[in-house]
Amino acid sequence: MEVFLKVGHLKKSFKNTEILKDISFEVNKGEIMAILGPNGAGKSTTIRNIMGIMYPDDGTVTFLGSKQIPRNKIGYLPEERGLYQNVQVMDILLYLAELKDYPIKKARERALAYLKKFGLEGKEKTTIDELSKGMGQKVQFIASIIHEPEFLILDEPFSGLDPVSQELFKQEIRDLAANGTAILLSSHQMNLVEEMCDRLFLIHRGQKVIYGKMDDVKQEYANFKCTIKGENRLEDMEGLPDVQRVEQRDDTTIMYLTKDIQVASWLKNLPDHIDVKELSIDRISLHEIFIDIATDKNMLKEGAETNA
Known part of the structure; x- marks a missing residue:
């Protein structure tokens, strides 16, 4: 597989606290890679360094071998929702597509198709603040993929979704990966991560705990x-x-x-x-492995890694 994103020996501190301690991993084209960890483990800091929202103290982030962030090729669904509340759904989708230099006509066609797919047909002129939490999450997801990104970061993508909508999202994420999109996914819903992801990177207290293929991790630790x-x-x-x-x-x-x-x-x-x-x-499930790490039961080997 071709590597789209490579994170190498990333370090980041705030004042006297080391948040990231020598973090390294890769995301390949056409795969779904999970980045997991308890609250405060360093996941959000890692994602922000990847996106260029903040910069590491040491280490490198490269996209297809270049340190230049290809913003037009990246889609990002943040955990904190950031859509303008008093703007109509179609207007915000077209605006965000335009920021990525994506053709407006094509963006409109894709927006209408996705709104229909996600049960939002007829909501084009509804403002964001009139939508339910689940509907807003669907619009935010569409906004992250409207421009056909080659690399997609999904931070808690299933938040606020009912089981039917979760299934729609899961299938769409799988389809994106099958068509070659490199996907980095962060979620606390371990059952969905275990079901969908090809590989995982588990971080705790700013350092790697487990990194490898999902099947290998299960065999090694479960x-x-x-x-x-x-x-x-x-x-x-x-x-x-x-x-x-x-x-x-x-x-x-x-x-x-x-x-x-x-x-x-x-x-x-x-x-x-x-x-x-x-x-x-x-x-034992990925959820139980996660709990073991988060609660320091120390049943797993420290700093372990399977063959990625």
Whole structure:
């Protein structure tokens, strides 16, 4: 894959506080790359340095090998909404397209098509302040892609959306990537990130924690867990081999298993007398990995990296 964005050894401090500590990653054309981390981890600072809103103390940001920011080729959906409130929907979309030197006629055609796709047909003359939060988010998203960007930054794109609208956004983001757009996505909705993204960069306290392909990260860090629904005693489960820890909630028992177990062989360890109404074995989710990092449980190897 061709690299569109390359961030190399980025460092940034405010007064005496180091916010970014030697951050490096790449975003390829045609992929969806997630940048994740708890609040205050350095995600927004990283994005602002990429966009040229602020400048790093050290390190480089290059686009297709150049330090010049190709603003006409970049789309940006910020977490903080920034559309003019008393301006009509079509006017703001055409204005933003014009700022990117995009043909107005083509922009109008794309705007109408996207408004229809996202259930906003007939809202062309509605002002932004008359829209619901979800509708406003849709318009903001359209504004970020109206000019057919080659690189797209999406910061919390699913905020304020109902499940149906989330599905529309997910499909559109996938389609953009399939057509070659390089996408950097930041979101706290781990289930959506896990479902959509090809690779991830997890940052905590300004430094890299995990960086690699989603499948590799899952294999490396997401150990198996066994969930049993039934009335069982905690001590019966805690004594089983290859069980790291056990959690019980009402009639559900979750056993977190050690790395590299053979599932079929391990199941033979379950006592015959336990109550099994339902049983499932799967890997822990990206959400659980994220919580582990954010709460400093230290179950993961510090500064780890898979093969990106």
